[in-house]
Amino acid sequence: MSTLSIKKLVKKYGQFEALKSIDLEVEQGEFVVFVGPSGCGKSTLLRSIAGLESITSGTIELADRLINDVEPSKRGLAMVFQTYALYPHMTVRDNMGYSLKLAKMSKSEIAEKVEAAAEKLQLSPYLDRKPFALSGGQRQRVAIGRAIVRNPKLFLFDEPLSNLDAALRVQMRLEIAQLSQMLPETTMIYVTHDQVEAMTMADRIVVLRDGAIEQVGTPLELFQSPANIFVAQFIGSPKMNIFGERFAKDFSAHSIGVRPEHLTVGDEGIWSGQVVRVEQLGSDAFIHVDIGQEEFVTVRHVGITQITLGANIRFTPQDGQVLRFDRAGKRLDEGQTSRT
Protein backbone atom coordinates (compact mmCIF):
# COMPACT_ATOMS: atom_id res chain seq x y z
CA MET A 1 0.00 0.00 0.00
CA SER A 2 1.22 3.41 -0.85
CA THR A 3 1.60 5.56 2.27
CA LEU A 4 2.57 8.74 0.54
CA SER A 5 1.22 9.64 -2.86
CA ILE A 6 2.35 12.82 -4.59
CA LYS A 7 0.74 13.82 -7.88
CA LYS A 8 1.74 16.64 -10.22
CA LEU A 9 3.22 18.68 -7.39
CA VAL A 10 4.37 22.14 -8.50
CA LYS A 11 5.99 24.71 -6.22
CA LYS A 12 6.70 28.19 -7.50
CA TYR A 13 8.49 31.03 -5.78
CA GLY A 14 7.22 33.93 -7.87
CA GLN A 15 8.02 32.99 -11.47
CA PHE A 16 10.66 30.44 -10.43
CA GLU A 17 9.54 26.80 -10.52
CA ALA A 18 11.37 25.07 -7.67
CA LEU A 19 9.41 21.82 -8.21
CA LYS A 20 8.15 20.92 -11.67
CA SER A 21 5.29 18.44 -11.58
CA ILE A 22 6.61 15.80 -9.20
CA ASP A 23 4.93 12.38 -9.17
CA LEU A 24 6.03 9.97 -6.46
CA GLU A 25 4.58 6.98 -4.60
CA VAL A 26 6.19 5.77 -1.37
CA GLU A 27 5.20 2.43 0.13
CA GLN A 28 4.60 1.86 3.84
CA GLY A 29 7.83 0.99 5.69
CA GLU A 30 10.09 2.16 2.88
CA PHE A 31 13.26 4.16 3.48
CA VAL A 32 13.39 6.64 0.61
CA VAL A 33 16.28 9.05 0.11
CA PHE A 34 16.01 12.30 -1.88
CA VAL A 35 19.38 13.15 -3.32
CA GLY A 36 20.66 15.72 -5.78
CA PRO A 37 22.95 18.71 -6.10
CA SER A 38 22.50 21.91 -4.13
CA GLY A 39 19.39 23.82 -5.19
CA CYS A 40 17.69 20.88 -6.96
CA GLY A 41 14.61 21.11 -4.73
CA LYS A 42 15.15 18.33 -2.16
CA SER A 43 14.34 20.47 0.87
CA THR A 44 11.44 22.18 -0.90
CA LEU A 45 9.91 18.78 -1.65
CA LEU A 46 10.43 17.58 1.93
CA ARG A 47 9.06 20.81 3.37
CA SER A 48 6.04 20.60 1.08
CA ILE A 49 5.30 17.10 2.39
CA ALA A 50 5.73 18.38 5.95
CA GLY A 51 3.41 21.31 5.29
CA LEU A 52 6.08 23.91 6.00
CA GLU A 53 5.72 25.18 2.41
CA SER A 54 2.41 25.77 0.70
CA ILE A 55 2.28 24.14 -2.70
CA THR A 56 1.28 25.86 -5.93
CA SER A 57 -0.64 22.93 -7.44
CA GLY A 58 -0.93 19.15 -7.29
CA THR A 59 -1.87 16.81 -4.47
CA ILE A 60 -0.18 15.16 -1.50
CA GLU A 61 -1.92 12.21 0.16
CA LEU A 62 -0.70 10.54 3.34
CA ALA A 63 -2.35 7.25 4.31
CA ASP A 64 -5.14 7.93 1.80
CA ARG A 65 -5.90 11.36 3.23
CA LEU A 66 -5.45 14.51 1.17
CA ILE A 67 -3.16 16.69 3.29
CA ASN A 68 -2.56 19.70 1.00
CA ASP A 69 -4.28 22.02 3.44
CA VAL A 70 -3.69 20.15 6.70
CA GLU A 71 -1.54 21.90 9.31
CA PRO A 72 1.97 20.47 9.77
CA SER A 73 1.25 19.30 13.32
CA LYS A 74 -1.88 17.45 12.20
CA ARG A 75 -0.33 15.53 9.30
CA GLY A 76 0.83 12.55 11.38
CA LEU A 77 4.45 13.00 10.47
CA ALA A 78 7.61 13.95 12.33
CA MET A 79 10.58 15.88 11.08
CA VAL A 80 14.21 15.75 12.21
CA PHE A 81 16.38 18.67 11.09
CA GLN A 82 20.13 19.15 10.90
CA THR A 83 19.98 21.58 13.81
CA TYR A 84 18.23 19.53 16.40
CA ALA A 85 17.31 22.38 18.75
CA LEU A 86 16.83 20.54 22.03
CA TYR A 87 15.59 22.54 25.00
CA PRO A 88 18.83 23.15 26.94
CA HIS A 89 17.19 23.49 30.38
CA MET A 90 15.26 20.21 30.07
CA THR A 91 16.54 16.70 30.67
CA VAL A 92 16.61 14.16 27.86
CA ARG A 93 13.47 12.61 29.36
CA ASP A 94 11.60 15.94 29.31
CA ASN A 95 12.84 16.84 25.86
CA MET A 96 11.60 13.53 24.51
CA GLY A 97 8.24 13.71 26.28
CA TYR A 98 7.53 17.39 25.69
CA SER A 99 5.23 17.05 22.69
CA LEU A 100 3.23 14.36 24.50
CA LYS A 101 2.88 16.64 27.51
CA LEU A 102 1.56 19.37 25.21
CA ALA A 103 -0.87 16.82 23.81
CA LYS A 104 -2.05 16.29 27.42
CA MET A 105 -1.10 12.64 27.62
CA SER A 106 -1.01 11.13 31.12
CA LYS A 107 2.31 11.07 33.00
CA SER A 108 2.45 7.30 33.12
CA GLU A 109 1.79 6.98 29.40
CA ILE A 110 4.47 9.59 28.61
CA ALA A 111 6.97 7.76 30.82
CA GLU A 112 6.22 4.49 29.08
CA LYS A 113 6.63 5.92 25.57
CA VAL A 114 9.79 7.86 26.43
CA GLU A 115 11.40 4.82 28.05
CA ALA A 116 10.53 2.58 25.11
CA ALA A 117 12.00 5.09 22.64
CA ALA A 118 15.10 5.59 24.81
CA GLU A 119 15.63 1.85 24.87
CA LYS A 120 15.46 1.63 21.06
CA LEU A 121 17.89 4.51 20.70
CA GLN A 122 20.23 3.34 23.46
CA LEU A 123 19.55 6.50 25.41
CA SER A 124 18.29 4.89 28.64
CA PRO A 125 21.44 5.73 30.64
CA TYR A 126 21.16 9.41 29.72
CA LEU A 127 17.51 10.13 30.42
CA ASP A 128 18.24 12.41 33.36
CA ARG A 129 21.05 14.35 31.71
CA LYS A 130 20.72 17.73 30.06
CA PRO A 131 21.72 18.17 26.40
CA PHE A 132 25.02 19.97 27.18
CA ALA A 133 26.28 16.76 28.79
CA LEU A 134 25.71 14.66 25.65
CA SER A 135 27.81 14.08 22.56
CA GLY A 136 26.65 15.33 19.16
CA GLY A 137 25.49 11.87 18.17
CA GLN A 138 23.57 11.40 21.42
CA ARG A 139 21.84 14.76 20.95
CA GLN A 140 20.86 13.75 17.46
CA ARG A 141 19.38 10.55 18.87
CA VAL A 142 17.37 12.57 21.40
CA ALA A 143 16.00 14.62 18.50
CA ILE A 144 14.99 11.38 16.78
CA GLY A 145 13.53 10.09 20.05
CA ARG A 146 11.39 13.19 20.35
CA ALA A 147 9.90 12.26 17.00
CA ILE A 148 9.54 8.51 17.66
CA VAL A 149 7.41 8.96 20.80
CA ARG A 150 4.71 10.53 18.64
CA ASN A 151 4.50 7.34 16.62
CA PRO A 152 4.44 9.13 13.26
CA LYS A 153 3.25 7.48 10.05
CA LEU A 154 6.05 9.21 8.25
CA PHE A 155 9.47 10.35 9.38
CA LEU A 156 11.15 13.17 7.50
CA PHE A 157 14.88 13.76 7.90
CA ASP A 158 16.45 16.90 6.44
CA GLU A 159 20.21 16.35 6.23
CA PRO A 160 20.28 15.31 9.89
CA LEU A 161 23.95 14.38 9.89
CA SER A 162 25.49 17.34 8.13
CA ASN A 163 26.65 18.99 11.36
CA LEU A 164 28.50 15.92 12.60
CA ASP A 165 32.13 15.01 11.96
CA ALA A 166 33.00 12.30 9.44
CA ALA A 167 33.37 9.40 11.90
CA LEU A 168 30.16 10.23 13.72
CA ARG A 169 28.29 10.53 10.44
CA VAL A 170 29.24 6.97 9.55
CA GLN A 171 28.09 5.75 12.97
CA MET A 172 24.79 7.68 12.88
CA ARG A 173 24.17 6.50 9.34
CA LEU A 174 24.28 2.94 10.63
CA GLU A 175 22.08 3.81 13.59
CA ILE A 176 19.40 5.43 11.46
CA ALA A 177 19.44 2.45 9.08
CA GLN A 178 19.07 0.11 12.09
CA LEU A 179 16.28 2.27 13.46
CA SER A 180 14.43 1.91 10.20
CA GLN A 181 14.76 -1.87 10.47
CA MET A 182 13.45 -1.76 14.05
CA LEU A 183 10.40 0.22 12.94
CA PRO A 184 9.37 -1.75 9.87
CA GLU A 185 5.94 -0.11 9.71
CA THR A 186 7.32 3.43 9.73
CA THR A 187 7.99 5.10 6.42
CA MET A 188 11.06 7.30 6.28
CA ILE A 189 12.13 9.99 3.85
CA TYR A 190 15.65 11.28 4.14
CA VAL A 191 17.21 14.23 2.33
CA THR A 192 20.93 14.40 1.67
CA HIS A 193 23.32 15.66 -0.98
CA ASP A 194 25.73 12.87 -0.04
CA GLN A 195 25.39 10.01 -2.51
CA VAL A 196 27.22 7.60 -0.17
CA GLU A 197 24.58 8.21 2.50
CA ALA A 198 21.91 7.62 -0.12
CA MET A 199 23.50 4.40 -1.38
CA THR A 200 24.03 2.92 2.07
CA MET A 201 20.70 3.80 3.69
CA ALA A 202 18.01 3.80 1.04
CA ASP A 203 15.57 1.14 -0.05
CA ARG A 204 14.92 3.49 -2.96
CA ILE A 205 16.65 6.65 -4.07
CA VAL A 206 14.96 9.60 -5.77
CA VAL A 207 17.48 11.60 -7.80
CA LEU A 208 16.39 15.21 -8.31
CA ARG A 209 17.78 17.86 -10.61
CA ASP A 210 16.46 21.36 -11.30
CA GLY A 211 13.15 20.64 -9.56
CA ALA A 212 12.39 17.44 -11.47
CA ILE A 213 12.89 13.73 -10.78
CA GLU A 214 15.63 12.25 -12.96
CA GLN A 215 15.22 8.66 -11.77
CA VAL A 216 13.79 6.58 -8.94
CA GLY A 217 15.24 3.17 -8.11
CA THR A 218 17.07 0.96 -5.65
CA PRO A 219 20.71 1.92 -5.06
CA LEU A 220 21.93 -0.89 -7.29
CA GLU A 221 19.43 -0.11 -10.06
CA LEU A 222 20.71 3.45 -10.18
CA PHE A 223 24.31 2.28 -10.11
CA GLN A 224 23.94 -0.42 -12.73
CA SER A 225 21.22 1.05 -14.94
CA PRO A 226 21.30 4.83 -14.71
CA ALA A 227 18.72 6.48 -16.97
CA ASN A 228 21.10 9.18 -18.15
CA ILE A 229 24.56 10.71 -17.80
CA PHE A 230 23.48 12.90 -14.89
CA VAL A 231 22.45 9.93 -12.71
CA ALA A 232 25.41 7.86 -13.95
CA GLN A 233 27.83 10.54 -12.77
CA PHE A 234 25.95 11.44 -9.60
CA ILE A 235 25.93 7.88 -8.19
CA GLY A 236 29.30 6.24 -7.55
CA SER A 237 32.65 7.62 -6.44
CA PRO A 238 34.94 8.53 -8.10
CA LYS A 239 32.36 9.46 -10.69
CA MET A 240 31.81 7.65 -13.95
CA ASN A 241 34.10 8.65 -16.83
CA ILE A 242 32.29 9.96 -19.90
CA PHE A 243 34.09 9.54 -23.22
CA GLY A 244 33.16 11.75 -26.16
CA GLU A 245 32.22 10.91 -29.69
CA ARG A 246 35.66 9.86 -30.95
CA PHE A 247 35.53 6.91 -28.50
CA ALA A 248 31.76 6.38 -28.59
CA LYS A 249 31.43 5.90 -32.33
CA ASP A 250 32.93 2.43 -32.01
CA PHE A 251 30.00 1.61 -29.73
CA SER A 252 27.37 3.27 -31.96
CA ALA A 253 26.66 5.92 -29.36
CA HIS A 254 27.06 9.67 -28.94
CA SER A 255 29.02 9.21 -25.73
CA ILE A 256 29.93 6.30 -23.50
CA GLY A 257 30.45 5.94 -19.76
CA VAL A 258 32.80 3.62 -17.90
CA ARG A 259 33.29 3.61 -14.13
CA PRO A 260 36.90 4.05 -12.90
CA GLU A 261 36.84 0.55 -11.36
CA HIS A 262 35.82 -0.95 -14.71
CA LEU A 263 38.96 0.20 -16.53
CA THR A 264 41.93 -2.17 -16.52
CA VAL A 265 45.48 -1.02 -17.24
CA GLY A 266 47.53 -3.27 -19.52
CA ASP A 267 49.67 -3.30 -22.65
CA GLU A 268 46.76 -4.59 -24.72
CA GLY A 269 44.51 -1.68 -23.74
CA ILE A 270 42.40 -0.13 -26.51
CA TRP A 271 42.79 3.42 -25.20
CA SER A 272 45.87 5.29 -24.05
CA GLY A 273 46.96 8.49 -22.39
CA GLN A 274 49.47 10.19 -20.14
CA VAL A 275 49.22 10.01 -16.35
CA VAL A 276 48.76 13.50 -14.93
CA ARG A 277 48.08 12.61 -11.30
CA VAL A 278 48.24 9.57 -9.04
CA GLU A 279 46.32 9.47 -5.75
CA GLN A 280 47.45 6.64 -3.50
CA LEU A 281 44.83 5.96 -0.84
CA GLY A 282 46.42 2.70 0.28
CA SER A 283 43.38 0.53 -0.36
CA ASP A 284 43.01 1.95 -3.88
CA ALA A 285 44.86 4.23 -6.22
CA PHE A 286 43.18 6.73 -8.54
CA ILE A 287 45.15 7.28 -11.70
CA HIS A 288 44.17 10.38 -13.66
CA VAL A 289 44.95 10.16 -17.34
CA ASP A 290 45.01 12.83 -20.07
CA ILE A 291 43.58 11.18 -23.18
CA GLY A 292 43.95 14.25 -25.39
CA GLN A 293 41.55 16.87 -26.73
CA GLU A 294 40.94 18.06 -23.17
CA GLU A 295 39.43 14.77 -22.07
CA PHE A 296 40.54 13.17 -18.80
CA VAL A 297 39.84 9.74 -17.39
CA THR A 298 40.14 8.28 -13.89
CA VAL A 299 41.22 4.67 -13.50
CA ARG A 300 40.75 2.93 -10.15
CA HIS A 301 43.41 0.42 -9.25
CA VAL A 302 42.87 -1.86 -6.23
CA GLY A 303 45.78 -1.54 -3.81
CA ILE A 304 48.97 0.45 -4.31
CA THR A 305 49.97 1.19 -7.89
CA GLN A 306 53.49 1.32 -9.30
CA ILE A 307 52.35 3.68 -12.05
CA THR A 308 53.94 7.11 -11.76
CA LEU A 309 53.27 10.62 -12.96
CA GLY A 310 54.08 11.21 -16.63
CA ALA A 311 53.86 7.54 -17.64
CA ASN A 312 52.07 6.61 -20.83
CA ILE A 313 49.58 3.85 -20.12
CA ARG A 314 47.07 1.78 -22.05
CA PHE A 315 43.78 0.71 -20.54
CA THR A 316 40.62 -1.04 -21.57
CA PRO A 317 37.01 -1.27 -20.33
CA GLN A 318 35.93 -4.57 -18.81
CA ASP A 319 33.48 -6.63 -20.83
CA GLY A 320 29.90 -5.45 -20.54
CA GLN A 321 30.86 -2.38 -18.48
CA VAL A 322 30.39 0.31 -21.11
CA LEU A 323 27.20 2.37 -20.89
CA ARG A 324 26.03 4.05 -24.09
CA PHE A 325 24.31 7.43 -24.23
CA ASP A 326 22.50 9.34 -26.96
CA ARG A 327 22.94 13.00 -27.93
CA ALA A 328 20.61 14.14 -25.12
CA GLY A 329 22.56 12.13 -22.54
CA LYS A 330 19.85 9.49 -22.22
CA ARG A 331 21.09 5.92 -21.87
CA LEU A 332 20.64 3.62 -24.81
CA ASP A 333 19.43 0.47 -23.01
CA GLU A 334 19.78 -2.19 -25.57
CA GLY A 335 22.63 -2.93 -27.85
CA GLN A 336 26.26 -3.47 -27.61
CA THR A 337 28.26 -2.80 -24.47
CA SER A 338 31.42 -4.17 -26.05
CA ARG A 339 33.34 -2.71 -28.94
CA THR A 340 32.49 -3.57 -32.55
Ligand SMILES: Nc1ncnc2c1ncn2[C@@H]1O[C@H](COP(=O)(O)OP(=O)(O)OP(=O)(O)O)[C@@H](O)[C@H]1O
Ligand atom coordinates in the same frame (compact mmCIF):
# COMPACT_ATOMS: atom_id res chain seq x y z
N1 LIG B 1 11.79 31.07 -0.13
C1 LIG B 1 12.34 30.96 -1.35
N2 LIG B 1 12.19 31.94 -2.26
C2 LIG B 1 12.71 31.84 -3.49
N3 LIG B 1 13.41 30.76 -3.94
C3 LIG B 1 13.60 29.76 -3.07
C4 LIG B 1 13.08 29.79 -1.74
N4 LIG B 1 13.42 28.64 -1.12
C5 LIG B 1 14.13 27.92 -2.03
N5 LIG B 1 14.24 28.58 -3.19
C6 LIG B 1 14.91 28.13 -4.42
O1 LIG B 1 14.36 26.87 -4.80
C7 LIG B 1 15.37 25.99 -5.27
C8 LIG B 1 15.35 24.70 -4.48
O2 LIG B 1 15.77 24.95 -3.15
P1 LIG B 1 15.96 23.79 -2.08
O3 LIG B 1 16.32 24.42 -0.78
O4 LIG B 1 14.78 22.90 -2.11
O5 LIG B 1 17.22 23.01 -2.67
P2 LIG B 1 18.02 21.79 -2.06
O6 LIG B 1 18.06 20.76 -3.11
O7 LIG B 1 17.46 21.39 -0.76
O8 LIG B 1 19.44 22.43 -1.89
P3 LIG B 1 20.54 22.27 -0.71
O9 LIG B 1 21.14 20.91 -0.88
O10 LIG B 1 21.51 23.36 -1.06
O11 LIG B 1 19.85 22.48 0.58
C9 LIG B 1 16.69 26.74 -5.16
O12 LIG B 1 17.01 27.27 -6.44
C10 LIG B 1 16.38 27.85 -4.17
O13 LIG B 1 17.17 28.98 -4.41
